Amino acid sequence: MASRPTRVSGIRRKPQQASSQERVNHILDVAEELFVAQGFGATSTNEIAKKAQVPIGSLYQFFSDKKAIVLLLMERYNRLLHERLALADNAELMQLSLPEYVSRLIDITSRFFDDHPGYHAIFMETQGSVPELRETEDAADAQLIVDLAASLAGRGIGDGKNQESSPSTTDLELMALVLVKAITPLIWLSRLQEPEKRLRMVAEIKRLALGYLSLSA
Amino acid sequence: MASRPTRVSGIRRKPQQASSQERVNHILDVAEELFVAQGFGATSTNEIAKKAQVPIGSLYQFFSDKKAIVLLLMERYNRLLHERLALADNAELMQLSLPEYVSRLIDITSRFFDDHPGYHAIFMETQGSVPELRETEDAADAQLIVDLAASLAGRGIGDGKNQESSPSTTDLELMALVLVKAITPLIWLSRLQEPEKRLRMVAEIKRLALGYLSLSA
DNA sequence: CTGCGGCATGAGCAAAGCTCACATCCTCCA
DNA sequence: TGGAGGATGTGAGCTTTGCTCATGCCGCAG
DSSP states (O other), X not given: OOOOOOOOTTBSSOOOSHHXXXXXXXXXXXXXXXXXXXXXXXXXXXXXXXXXTOOHHHHHHHBSSHHHHHHHHHHHHHHHHHHHHHHHOSXXXXXXXXXXXXXXXXXXXXXXXXXXXXXXXXXXXHTTTOHHHHHHHHHHHHHHHHXXXXXXXXXXXXXXXXXXXXXXXXXXXXXXXHHHHHHHHHHHHHTTSOHHHHHHHHHHHHHHHHXXXXXXX | OOOOOOOOTTBSSOOOSHHHHHHHHHHHHHHHHHHHHHOSTTOOHHHHHHHTTOOHHHHHHHBSSHHHXXXXXXXXXXXXXXXXXXXXXXXXXXXXXXXXXXXXXXHHHHHHHHHOHHHHHHHHXXXXXXXXXHHHHHHHHHHHHHHHHHHHHHTTTTTXXXXXXXXXXXXXXXXXXXXXXXXXXXXXXXXXXXXXXXXXXXXXXXXXXXXXXXXXX
């Protein structure tokens, strides 16, 4: 798959100069910090501009919207997650037994959310009020789903599901969709529990995935 | 379980007069209509007041906040869902085979979201920006989870999970938690698909639940 | 009829997102 | 080198929206 070009819908003037590019990144970093600390709604664009030492007018030259800031942040996060999963999804992973394979994938994802607490925090608050964010997120999930479906196919999952006829790729992708969309919120939820309960939840999430996959093994 | 008193945290002056109670309900109905039609963020409180033929000052005598309106709406929805599930969760349901039992529960929930499209629409947009809503929703889910755990216990699910020691209630509730929190977003997602794919998704959701429960049967 | 306590009302305040008229800088040709 | 002209930088202030509060009105006790 060719690496699709990053969506820059929310950007107003594409920074040609390197210095401007740095300014944009600096604004993004400051915004991320403030969003995580106080929330998206409680952070004003003027505050971001002031803390980033950028006049409010300049900020709006780079970002069409307050929403655009959050959009770019989420794209950054999505890229990171995809990279991390793609990195792990290699031949080595294929050697593992199904339970260990499932366990690894879930641990990697869970770990990612630990390393980037802003992802969950910002996404949860903004997904509802920023429709474009749903699209970006769906595109990112679609990517994960395609990859996961391919990975599952490599393990021979789903071959025996349709008794007759061919087990169309779409069936596998449907399974991958269900897994991704079920597991992601569960992992987020697990992060809110105290450590002991959290471990039990993660174990239970793995059982959920495993039970589902076992039906089609 | 005793029916817990409805949370009225967001109400400013408890309407003693019947006429005031009617006014509150009328405002809620108008607000629901506007929220579904244009979204929560795009609907101003002044607009609600005008359409409900209530002066803006009076509206704020009944509701402490714009958030309070949405909170009361969601409580209404949660009460309805709980009632519908409680109604179905009777002896008759216990006679069914496990696959049919799972199928019924998921169909009932899915049907509920069809009958009340506002639930999903309003909740999705507001959950992030209204922290109190998360609490209300968690309380409602907790109720569902306790009921589901009891229902599962009645079927003998989970008895064989812990090889040694007692299968503590908490284990069952953890399973119920995982099921509820995994299935709800999936059902919401399924509602956005075209009819054919939607049916396949619902079937897949049932397989997910079934596979999971089968591990502990 | 008169005084009083509380409810009803909507003009207007404060906060936040965003604009736009103006200043400043940078480039390039005479 | 100077200066014209476009591109970029800047922040006062406009608009919208959630919400308040000074004022008016109503119903009842004396």
